[in-house]
Amino acid sequence: MAHDGLIKRLQAGISTLPAGLLVATLYAIACWATRQISLDQFFLPSGVRVAVLLASPMRMWPYLLLGEYAYFAELRLPLVGTYGLDWVLLSSAYQFPVVAFIVHLHRRAMPGRTDAWLLTIAAAAALAVGIGNVALMRILWPSPLPEDVAVVAARFVIGHYMAIITAAPLAALLTRRIAPSGWSAWLHPPSAACLVVMLMTGYGIALLPAGHSDERAGLQLLMAAPVILLTCIHGWRGAAVGVPLMNLIVHFTTPVTGLPGSFDAATFRTQQGLALVSTSLIALGSITSHYRRRLSISLQDRSQALRLAKSSFLASEKDLRARAQRMRHIGDHIDFALNQTVEWLQEQGHKQFASSVLKAISISTRNFREQASLVYPIPLEQVGLYLALQGCGISEAWHKTGRVSCEHFSGDPCLLSTGLQLAAYRTITEAVSLLLEHESGQLRIRARCGRRSHLQGIVMTVKVLNLPTGLAPRTAEIAIQNLTARANTYGGRLQCRRNTIRLLLVETRGSSSVMNQCM
Numbered sequence: 430m431a432h433d434g435l436i437k438r439l440q441a442g443i444s445t446l447p448a449g450l451l452v453a454t455l456y457a458i459a460c461w462a463t464r465q466i467s468l469d470q471f472f473l474p475s476g477v478r479v480a481v482l483l484a485s486p487m488r489m490w491p492y493l494l495l496g497e498y499a500y501f502a503e504l505r506l507p508l509v510g511t512y513g514l515d516w517v518l519l520s521s522a523y524q525f526p527v528v529a530f531i532v533h534l535h536r537r538a539m540p541g542r543t544d545a546w547l548l549t550i551a552a553a554a555a556l557a558v559g560i561g562n563v564a565l566m567r568i569l570w571p572s573p574l575p576e577d578v579a580v581v582a583a584r585f586v587i588g589h590y591m592a593i594i595t596a597a598p599l600a601a602l603l604t605r606r607i608a609p610s611g612w613s614a615w616l617h618p619p620s621a622a623c624l625v626v627m628l629m630t631g632y633g634i635a636l637l638p639a640g641h642s643d644e645r646a647g648l649q650l651l652m653a654a655p656v657i658l659l660t661c662i663h664g665w666r667g668a669a670v671g672v673p674l675m676n677l678i679v680h681f682t683t684p685v686t687g688l689p690g691s692f693d694a695a696t697f698r699t700q701q702g703l704a705l706v707s708t709s710l711i712a713l714g715s716i717t718s719h720y721r722r723r724l725s726i727s728l729q730d731r732s733q734a735l736r737l738a739k740s741s742f743l744a745s746e747k748d749l750r751a752r753a754q755r756m757r758h759i760g761d762h763i764d765f766a767l768n769q770t771v772e773w774l775q776e777q778g779h780k781q782f783a784s785s786v787l788k789a790i791s792i793s794t795r796n797f798r799e800q801a802s803l804v805y806p807i808p809l810e811q812v813g814l815y816l817a818l819q820g821c822g823i824s825e826a827w828h829k830t831g832r833v834s835c836e837h838f839s840g841d842p843c844l845l846s847t848g849l850q851l852a853a854y855r856t857i858t859e860a861v862s863l864l865l866e867h868e869s870g871q872l873r874i875r876a877r878c879g880r881r882s883h884l885q886g887i888v889m890t891v892k893v894l895n896l897p898t899g900l901a902p903r904t905a906e907i908a909i910q911n912l913t914a915r916a917n918t919y920g921g922r923l924q925c926r927r928n929t930i931r932l933l934l935v936e937t938r939g940s941s942s943v944m945n946q947c948m
Contacts, residue, residue, distance in 0.1 A: 476596030668714030840878025886935030
């Protein structure tokens with residue numbers, strides 16, 4: 430088994446060899462090319478190194494190491510006579526393994542809560558490479574550094590850091606699977622305007638004549654404003670696009686000598702501020718995206734919970750409807766049997782007895798049908814909510830209390846879905862029962878149906894008359910506990926103010942037919 434595993438690994442390694450050599454070649458060329466346009470304060474090969482490590486699978490890292498050594502061989506072997514073989518070998522050998530180790534340590538954090546791990550990669554890699562280079566130069570160069578060691582180290586660290594936070598966010602962004610709809614948001618006017626402003630500002634900086642360093646620094650810092658707006662709009666994705674674009678514009682508008690490793694003191698001061706701005710924006714974008722994702726997940730969970738609750742309510746109503754229909758069928762069979770008994774009594778000459786039995790049957794039948802309508806208001810499906818409240822068994826029960834009056838019903842409830850009408854029926858009857866039990870005084874019920882934009886719904890109020898002190902705290906608490914769930918299920922809300930319970934239920938227009946089919 431071990432022998433077979435070794436053979437499979439060898440076969441896999443051989444199969445990836447052509448692609449790996451190609452990757453190594455392209456990586457070496459990319460490092461060499463970016464070295465030609467780099468500054469000490471903006472060293473692009475360092476950014477390319479981190480970006481490629483983020484974007485490549487670990488099986489390709491040995492080939493990337495080969496490409497790195499090929500790049501350093503072309504760059505530094507001619508310098509052996511000037512700076513010594515020890516410096517050439519050590520300073521070339523340690524950089525890629527150290528940065529690869531840093532990236533490897535952060536790989537577990539990449540799918541984590543936020544994208545702030547990118548900043549720690551940039552900071553750790555910049556410190557390790559920048560300070561390591563200066564230390565080796567200080568120790569191994571035969572001649573001392575021409576400048577103060579701390580100044581050179583700061584320049585190198587910031588240069589590596591700026592390059593990494595320019596290239597690495599783009600690599601992290603491109604490796605993610607983003608739907609086309611996610612990129613289409615960049616075509617919206619606010620995002621497009623920010624990009625255009627940044628490009629126009631960069632063009633204006635490029636047109637400035639030499640000697641206008643203050644104006645150049647002001648325009649470079651001004652580009653942070655559209656990047657902030659992009660971060661607010663798109664979160665981490667906006668920072669991952671805006672920060673690299675801002676840094677590249679600053680880089681390409683910096684006056685240089687034309688030689689690799691050029692340095693511009695005026696722009697370096699600006700870049701120190703931009704480093705802080707870039708770090709803050711990437712951190713802000715990471716936090717914003719994190720909480721947006723949490724909010725999106727919370728909204729999805731809430732929407733799913735509401736859909737499940739609505740399905741549960743409808744299933745319960747469907748079961749109650751079936752029970753009410755069975756009760757009506759049973760009542761019809763009982764009526765039929767009793768009517769036959771009455772007819773037989775009349776045929777036998779017991780007319781007085783038959784009349785008393787018929788009277789008892791009519792009373793019992795009416796009471797039975799009232800109780801069946803309390804189980805489920807079947808007339809609601811034919812005549813709508815308002816007539817169901819005024820003509821079913823519930824209206825008779827309210828009438829017997831002598832405390833409930835229905836008035837000011839407006840709008841057409843039949844335009845609403847059956848599910849919403851049932852929810853309104855249940856909430857209004859529960860609210861009335863609650864107030865009859867816990868409050869004294871007359872109750873007045875009002876309702877209004879309506880439509881607005883893409884929504885339709887109903888507003889219902891149950892008011893206790895002659896109650897100047899308002900509802901008792903216990904009554905309001907019970908009302909909120911018992912009625913809020915159904916109101917929230919239909920996108921509405923419940924309010925208990927003074928002596929009134931106010932209910933709002935809404936749904937999307939066009940959902941009536943779908944909901945009616947469910948019933």
